[in-house]
Amino acid sequence: xxxxxxxxxxxxxxxxxxxxxxxxxxxxxxxxxxxxxxxxxxxxxxxxxxxxxxxxxxxxxxxxxxxxxxxxxxxxxxxxxxxxxxxxxxx
Ligand SMILES: [Zn+2]
Numbered sequence: 759x760x761x762x763x764x765x766x767x768x769x770x771x772x773x774x775x776x777x778x779x780x781x782x783x784x785x786x787x788x789x790x791x792x793x794x795x796x797x798x799x800x801x802x803x804x805x806x807x808x809x810x811x812x813x814x815x816x817x818x819x820x821x822x823x824x825x826x827x828x829x830x831x832x833x834x835x836x837x838x839x840x841x842x843x844x845x846x847x848x849x
């Protein structure tokens with residue numbers, strides 16, 4: 759999958775001195791309405807039905823906009839290397 763946004767976002771974020779792991783799955787679960795939202799493209803802004811939590815950034819970066827702390831990050835991150843995708847389970 760060739761996606762220019764992915765590369766650009768990674769460069770910008772590294773230039774700012776932040777190490778960003780590759781986003782395998784960009785998602786969050788709202789604990790107020792119970793809806794899980796998934797952002798699949800860099801400009802795919804998704805909001806849960808009650809408006810408490812939003813995710814954005816797709817596989818390029820994980821952006822969160824939220825009103826309360828009542829949500830859970832269900833994203834999957836991995837190391838960005840050329841030999842394949844290795845998923846790290848943070849739990
Ligand atoms: Zn909600």
